[in-house]
Amino acid sequence: MAEYNRVSECVGLITLRNPPVNALSAAVRQGIVDTVQRALSDPNVKSVVICGQNGIFCGGADIKEFGSNMTGPPLIPMIHAIESANKPVVAAIEGSALGGGLELALGCHYRIAHSKARLGLPEVSLGLLPAAGGSQLLPRLIGVPAALNLITTGRHVTAAEALQLGIVDQVTDHNTVDAAVKFALSVAGRSLDPRRISTHPCPQQPDLDAFFEEVMQKVRQSARGAIAPIACVQAVRAAATLPYAQGMERERELMATLFTSGQARALQYCFFAERAVGRWRMPSGARWDTSKPRPVHKAAVIGLGTMGRGITVALAQTGLSVIAVETQEKQLMEAKQAISAMLERGAKRRGVAPALDGVIYSQNIQAVADVDLVIEAVFEDIALKTKVFQQLSAVCKPGTLLCTNTSALDVDQLASETPNPELVVGMHFFAPAHVMKLLEVVYGPRSSPQAVATAMQLGKKMGKASVAVGNCRGFVGNRMLKPYIEEAFFLLEEGATPELVDQALEEFGFPMGVFRMSDLSGLDVGWRVRKGDGLVEPGTASGRSARIRQGRRYSPLGDLLCEEGRFGQKTGRGWYQYDKPGSRVARSDPWLHSFLGAYRAQHGLVARRIDHQEVLERCLYALINEGFHILDDGIAAGPEDIDVIYVSGYGWPRHRGGPMFYANMVGLAKVLERLEHYQQLHPEVPHLQPSSLLRRLVASGSPPIHKWGEAIKKLHSQL
Ligand SMILES: C[C@H](O)[C@H](C)C(=O)SCCNC(=O)CCNC(=O)[C@H](O)C(C)(C)COP(=O)([O-])OP(=O)([O-])OC[C@H]1O[C@@H](n2cnc3c(N)ncnc32)[C@H](O)[C@@H]1OP(=O)([O-])[O-]
Numbered sequence: 001m002a003e004y005n006r007v008s009e010c011v012g013l014i015t016l017r018n019p020p021v022n023a024l025s026a027a028v029r030q031g032i033v034d035t036v037q038r039a040l041s042d043p044n045v046k047s048v049v050i051c052g053q054n055g056i057f058c059g060g061a062d063i064k065e066f067g068s069n070m071t072g073p074p075l076i077p078m079i080h081a082i083e084s085a086n087k088p089v090v091a092a093i094e095g096s097a098l099g100g101g102l103e104l105a106l107g108c109h110y111r112i113a114h115s116k117a118r119l120g121l122p123e124v125s126l127g128l129l130p131a132a133g134g135s136q137l138l139p140r141l142i143g144v145p146a147a148l149n150l151i152t153t154g155r156h157v158t159a160a161e162a163l164q165l166g167i168v169d170q171v172t173d174h175n176t177v178d179a180a181v182k183f184a185l186s187v188a189g190r191s192l193d194p195r196r197i198s199t200h201p202c203p204q205q206p207d208l209d210a211f212f213e214e215v216m217q218k219v220r221q222s223a224r225g226a227i228a229p230i231a232c233v234q235a236v237r238a239a240a241t242l243p244y245a246q247g248m249e250r251e252r253e254l255m256a257t258l259f260t261s262g263q264a265r266a267l268q269y270c271f272f273a274e275r276a277v278g279r280w281r282m283p284s285g286a287r288w289d290t291s292k293p294r295p296v297h298k299a300a301v302i303g304l305g306t307m308g309r310g311i312t313v314a315l316a317q318t319g320l321s322v323i324a325v326e327t328q329e330k331q332l333m334e335a336k337q338a339i340s341a342m343l344e345r346g347a348k349r350r351g352v353a354p355a356l357d358g359v360i361y362s363q364n365i366q367a368v369a370d371v372d373l374v375i376e377a378v379f380e381d382i383a384l385k386t387k388v389f390q391q392l393s394a395v396c397k398p399g400t401l402l403c404t405n406t407s408a409l410d411v412d413q414l415a416s417e418t419p420n421p422e423l424v425v426g427m428h429f430f431a432p433a434h435v436m437k438l439l440e441v442v443y444g445p446r447s448s449p450q451a452v453a454t455a456m457q458l459g460k461k462m463g464k465a466s467v468a469v470g471n472c473r474g475f476v477g478n479r480m481l482k483p484y485i486e487e488a489f490f491l492l493e494e495g496a497t498p499e500l501v502d503q504a505l506e507e508f509g510f511p512m513g514v515f516r517m518s519d520l521s522g523l524d525v526g527w528r529v530r531k532g533d534g535l536v537e538p539g540t541a542s543g544r545s546a547r548i549r550q551g552r553r554y555s556p557l558g559d560l561l562c563e564e565g566r567f568g569q570k571t572g573r574g575w576y577q578y579d580k581p582g583s584r585v586a587r588s589d590p591w592l593h594s595f596l597g598a599y600r601a602q603h604g605l606v607a608r609r610i611d612h613q614e615v616l617e618r619c620l621y622a623l624i625n626e627g628f629h630i631l632d633d634g635i636a637a638g639p640e641d642i643d644v645i646y647v648s649g650y651g652w653p654r655h656r657g658g659p660m661f662y663a664n665m666v667g668l669a670k671v672l673e674r675l676e677h678y679q680q681l682h683p684e685v686p687h688l689q690p691s692s693l694l695r696r697l698v699a700s701g702s703p704p705i706h707k708w709g710e711a712i713k714k715l716h717s718q719l
Helices: 026-041 075-083 100-107 122-126 134-142 144-153 159-165 176-187 208-223 228-241 244-259 262-276 306-316 329-350 382-395 411-415 449-461 477-494 498-508 514-521 523-532 557-563 590-602 612-633 639-649 659-666 668-681 692-699 705-717
Strands: 002-007 011-016 047-052 089-093 096-098 110-114 118-120 170-172 298-302 321-325 359-362 373-376 401-404 424-429 438-443 465-470
Touching: 002 026, 011 026, 011 176, 026 047, 026 075, 047 100, 047 176, 075 100, 089 100, 089 176, 096 100, 100 118, 100 134, 110 159, 110 176, 118 159, 122 144, 122 228, 122 262, 134 144, 134 228, 134 244, 144 208, 144 228, 159 170, 170 176, 208 228, 228 244, 228 262, 244 262, 262 639, 262 659, 298 306, 306 321, 306 329, 306 424, 321 329, 329 359, 373 382, 373 449, 382 401, 382 411, 401 449, 411 424, 424 449, 438 449, 438 639, 449 465, 465 639, 477 498, 477 514, 477 557, 477 590, 477 612, 477 639, 498 514, 498 612, 514 523, 523 557, 557 590, 612 639, 612 659, 612 668, 612 692, 612 705, 639 659, 659 668, 659 705, 668 692, 692 705
Parallel strands: 011 047, 047 089, 089 110, 096 118, 110 170, 298 321, 298 373, 321 359, 373 401, 401 424, 438 465
Antiparallel strands: 002 011, 424 438
């Protein structure tokens, strides 16, 4: 709702009240309509100030209302009533003015922002566009190029940038409402015509057609199949070419195409899923709101290879003091240089001073004796990690949390090497660790809820999408990736090419297909793991038996390429060829195609035509099926956990919601039917065997995804 007060004798103060972000729910909209009317009809009131309670102006339209029938006064006439008011209306912007919140402020005649405020039109990140006039008003206020940038990216700008762009009229470090009231008093009685943005002509862009063509091309490329960014460009184009009223009509038409789209539902699901994973729970019943994190003032990182360096930067950027330990002197010096450079670059980008003094470098593990939390990031070898955990147990003060950055080893086995296994959790970062959003916090059966709470809180502090998952081989992300990659290898055996498989996945929305990604991360990484699992066999045996390992179908294609020294970008040859080692532009490699032909001939395989549909069904449904196994095992608490992991760490296209949301959209019965179809064709591939949870969900009528949690609990209780 909205509260009304008269302050400073003649200023009507309207305060939005809808915690936590004063979203423009039906009640708030009604409150604004009523209080604006009251202020305008009160003869004692000379000007009006609109602000939000709790130090936040407005987080925009109430996203929770989108799924239901919208009631209450519509936004656009409400904002028009403010703009056409005969008394100056000033927006006092604290915290955030986003989406409909900024559109409300653009309807006001003046905008005063606190220096820490953030402003933006992020509707595109929800699969929408600014539909309360933002796509027509912002270009008129700040010009087409700047408005296009904000609306197609959805980025939030600082108050300083908003002032520079001309979105706000004043920035204050003091009480914003007081500053706005003082300002409102100073502009009372002034002509408001020049302040009604909708009446402004849109600044003309030279060579408009060419300009928009170029913008549309760039936006289409970066959108990778998302439809909202395209509609955003079309809406701004309307602002540049049509009178306001017609532009608003165009905005309404375009929004109608987006509002009920599957992509909008997927992106809004991601919005709430990213908030839901913070409310973690463990199979033991321990939960986020009953487990108190330990304070972490000082942390340490052991091992300063690529991952260790990124983790040190991510920790230091939170303001924590960090002890960075590397026993090899040369490696330590190189790491110090790299970390300092990363901190300086990051600080420059964020416009702050680099936290160089926050990192202390040492060759001696004794240096971590008084830290609160240690993250071990040494080479992925169980013997080495065990030795480090034993050393840490001897050196660290009681209660220090010991975390491992392993991506595949058994966290509980490492815990068993310490006297306090309850203090051990996995903190699985993704390369580059100071950039990638995802953090898998891995709890073993003996990890304490307090250890999980502490790691999750530290993850949030580092700006990570932190997801709590159970300990198992490959945790959640890598465990689901395995069948996805294996299916891609099998498709090559049956007639596909890396280009075809990658094209299908990139058209689906992945930034990179399996084989381009494999070349980037290095084929030797997977080879080492497969060797460790005893799957790699020397020589070139042929026939079906050569492709059955440990009782299941296995494709040695990746191993054979590695035996040729084809590790990908780093060797200039992999599934693709590159100009030289280290270059990133992949080109088809005739050698690879003749190698595949020879391989099929040697194994008596006949290539057949494979289309994009089959690539998507086999790679994605195999991955999704593993997701159902993970839910059934209780390794992930809910589908949101899996989807946030894949969207923030594995390049799953956000406008497709995540693997489990996608399965829900496609229809669980369809996914089951297709898995059964491929399982019949490939009985020697266990990961195509539909998960029993998937079968049970389909049998129980395929409940909608937000009901899976209770359905799974019910199904488990029936077991
Ligand atoms: C016509 C018009 O053109 C169109 C169509 C629109 O306007 S579309 C809407 C456009 N607006 C947005 O895209 C802004 C979305 N919000 C945010 O970016 C952030 O929230 C924030 C404002 C920067 C605060 O961040 P935070 O980190 O301090 O808190 P939080 O954890 O994120 O959020 C705290 C709690 O508030 C909930 N919440 C936040 N914004 C909300 C919103 N707009 N509607 C409903 N709930 C919202 C959120 O789910 C969480 O709930 P819970 O999990 O506690 O139950």
